[in-house]
Amino acid sequence: MHDHIAFVHTSPVHVRTFDGLMAELAPELRVRHVVAKELLALAMKVGTNDPGLAEHIQRRMREAAATGARVVVCTCSTIGGVVEQSPTDGRYVAARIDRAMADRAVTAGSRVLVVAALESTLAPTYELLMDSARTLGQELRVDCLLVPDAWAHFVAGETQAYVDCVVAAVAAAVPPPGVVVLAQASMAPATPLLEVIGINAVSSPRLGVQRAIAQFQAQAAR
Template sequence: MHKHITFLHTSAIHIETFARLVKAIDPDVKVEHVVEEALLTDAQRVGANDPALVMRVHDAMTKAASTGAPIVVCTCSTIGGAAERTPTDRHFVPIRIDRAMADRAVALGPSILVVAALESTLGPTRELLEESANSAGVAIEIEYLVAEGAWPHFLRGDWTAYFEAVVTAVNAIAPHSVSAIVLAQASMAPAAEALSGMGIEVLSSPSLGVQSVVEQLHNRRIGLVPTC
């Protein structure tokens, strides 16, 4: 399997982050990016499990693989479940960026705080954590926190205010009784450093996810059907 990854984003803000993370691990990996902002916008409106939206997510993942990437990674937590279930006929492997984060959170459990700037992200993240817990054969307890007012800052491109709103929301509830804090959206990752002094591991999906994906690219034998 050749070293080539394509990322499906719902915001162009993620392009630089994921390109940098891959390059830091293996600069020889070819990285491509596809941005489909409407998928997240519509998921907020109709729900991530809407059949028509799921088909559009599958189509976007398949299109992202059309240049030959053996792995396509969806970086949006809201549509990640649908992306990961994309039928591929073994032509590529669909991955959601937050799966490695969920596995780590479950390992740190049992009590997990999920923080999101969008309420629509909570359901898909809960389902993902429950999948990871079931696979590990452990029980978990999940608490939820929506960082009120954070998302409008994101939409305006005011990243500093966005991260500060996330940090302020977490600090306000002082969640010292939990085992791990999950920042459910990839865009929230910079807030992890500001929360690192809490004595609780704060998890974000980009670095953990990219490390896992590149390891799979290097080490895992995937039975893919040749595309040429």
């Protein structure tokens, strides 16, 4: 029975985040999680254009949908573009968590600063933003900021140090007028901290879940 939304994560830390959002925004829906840490590791090793990676992603998406999910959402920005191109045979919607964030950023201003702790995330997020800009008919200038020191904190489970590192890097960069795009879902806790110091930032989890729920409802209405 197609009565739930599934998420594919590349880190188990995201399970609690998305469980909480779903409980808040759509408590009536069942949720399934598949943690596939190997997808990000493989993407970093072979690149996102590798056919083997695409096949592996497709298998994991089908696994997530196997019990009847109408929508399967990947929460990893690095592989989001591959996910959207993953064939579903019409059985479910394959979605990336950051598509809604990109649409919000594009409509918020003509200049965007993309922030990531992994270099592999920058290009996919840049391409996503430019795709959203073309679709929405918006002019867009995109700058990128890599915060490599932050990732070691994330891997070590030092969440607050990770977020603090991201906030400090963005504050020091003096971002241009417009909006800061926190490219990785794990960066979401930095959003309110940046807003406190006057920086307009967007992150993917809440916006992406809202979009996934709308996609579920659209599928259910058919």
